[in-house]
Amino acid sequence: MNALYIVLLSAGSFFVLFVLDKLMGNRQLSQMSFFDYVVGITIGSIAAEMATDLESDWYHAIIAMTVYALIEIALTFISRKSKKARKILNGEPILLMNKSGVIGKNLKKARLTLDDLISEARIQGYFDINDIAYAIMEDSGNISFLSYQSGNEEKNNSASDLSNK
CATH class of the missing domain: 3.30.240.20 (bsu07140 like domains)
Known part of the structure; x- marks a missing residue:
């Protein structure tokens, strides 16, 4: 039963990662800022934890990944609209x-x-x-x-x- 649960959690975390990636926008690694890279690594780490931590509620990880993605999307939007914010966020x-x-x-x-x-x-x-x-x-x-x-x-x-x- 644990093996099937891990398979389902892994597939679920993969699906959430896929959806969040589409929402955040596809960029090549060379086009990503350091901040984008760190957020991506963090979201991936949370997804991996979701797939292997059988003790925690699975939706906690989805909430955490979504919060990181929404913050990244908001900061990207702000930096596109404001030159001052872009200078602070991207250098x-x-x-x-x-x-x-x-x-x-x-x-x-x-x-x-x-x-x-x-x-x-x-x-x-x-x-x-x-x-x-x-x-x-x-x-x-x-x-x-x-x-x-x-x-x-x-x-x-x-x-x-x-x-x-």
Whole structure:
């Protein structure tokens, strides 16, 4: 009997997860904010607990998952309507590097080292940091680079400029 109950609870939690996912909107992992990711993990954890905790009432887990989903939906709605709320909830892009060089205080704000920036530049195909006109950490956590070639900018910085900022 316990095995059948676990199967039913698992199917029920899966169905609730499916419905809540549709309500919250489908997004790829790369499009999710950190907050969205944490809410998703939390809802999944509650669903797993629902499927395996035979002592608790099953509807408590559904209520908890629904509350998390509704809060996430409300915060997403608010952030879409208000630029100030979006800035608070999602953050804002940080200029890490401009034509003058690396902006050290912004690297600290982004909690990155120069090595992190150079490594990400290499990953994105920029093996000479002097080819980069701008580097921006997006609110998603990704770093965008604009080369001098794509921006028709003149090179202005040297390797010594980069390490002195």
